Amino acid sequence: MTALRVAVVGAGPAGLYTADALLRKRPEAQVDVIDRLFAPYGLVRYGVAPDHQGTKAVTRVFDRLMGKGNPRFLGGVTLGRDVSLAELRARYHAVVLAIGCPADRPLGVPGEGLPGVHGSGAFVGWYNAHPDHAAAEVDLARVRRAVVIGNGNVAIDVARILSKTPAELAASDLADAARGAIGASGIGEIVIVGRRGPIEAGFTNAELAELGRLSAAAPMVDAADLPEGIGDVAEAERRMKEANLATLRAFAGADPASKPKRIRFLFHRAPVAFLGGDRLEGVRLRAPDGTEETLSCELAVTCIGYRAAPPADVPFDAGTGILPNSAGRVAPGLYAVGWARRGPSGVIPTNRADGIAVADLVLADLEAAMPPREGDIIGLLAGRGAGVVTWDDWTRTDKAEIAAAEGGAPRRKRLSVCPA
16 A cells, blocks of 8 residues: 655644644654745744743644654745645645635725734734744834734733833743834833623633733723623633633723833724824724724734635635635545634644544545555655755754844744754
8 A cells, every 4th residue: 555645734733733643643654744934833933922932832842743754844835836736636645734824804994004004913923023024114113002903812912012021021032123123112002992892802811811910011991891790601601701801800990000001901992994194193993882983093903813825726715714624624635724724713722633633534534545646745846946944954943043042032033044
């Protein structure tokens, strides 16, 4: 029987957990993890907040997996540019797409394209040194008020990072440009705007409560916005929502003048337009009763979700923003996992369970004899002059980043692969 070959496109948690699950059950298989970036780890490296180093420690698990030589890491290889989906399918018995949801969902309101308005994917990518966004023009020098639109953990992350002092950010792996810009900014207030109320907010209490421990920023909530109880909610969500409400009540009772910066929660408001001439000057908000107000600001970050952005030859459902699939199966021999399969939700352990389930589906589909496949993809890429980044290449970059760190930071992120 032909040895099983599987390509996993995407070296984030979902892809790496899928590769691990495949090899645990079929150790003789050849699994290649392909990523368009030179560095692995996906959202762990480029999405998890740079001051949450404990969460990023999961990379040690992936290091042990990838250090064995199988799966192989093929970085710097872009699906749709260096190799087509059809060419992958001709060389592997199964192709698993773990390409995530890298594109920001637009609000679709006037003025969204003004300088000073950023989607959270781009903004988080900027402060996390993502190669796609590291050169983004983020001008914080003139910002006195920032508006963060959304009531999820990403909105909390953005508000917290913008509020922290240089000392609080010292032990993070914040991008150099962001470290300088945030440290020198004169932001005095950050307003977190939510379309719905505090009970419907999607942030977890650990993230929310962290705002109360900032050294220079005081969270503020209008007590009139807080209900007496959480009402009729699903039992699985009750504990989290009760904890959130208790934390918000504590914020409502705090002294906003106790610290130089404020983080203000504004519920039941929907943005209807961004205002300004050459740059953002304000955002118009609408309440449920139809009344509108204008909030002056020089920076706005929309944290309303993400969508997949696959190349043209990959099936895509524009309505849902993900790859059309049934439990992970997109087509015979083609699968989706992680955010590309289910949308931008869940935490890192969610992707582990997802990876195991999709790996089981792949192996169940391939129980019958497998036909021979075409040659190794390395030859194809070499013939096209594609510069493949190996795991050894990444390991050298990793060591160089750690060695370059200063002031208690865990690493100083590079924007390209380190020379040998």
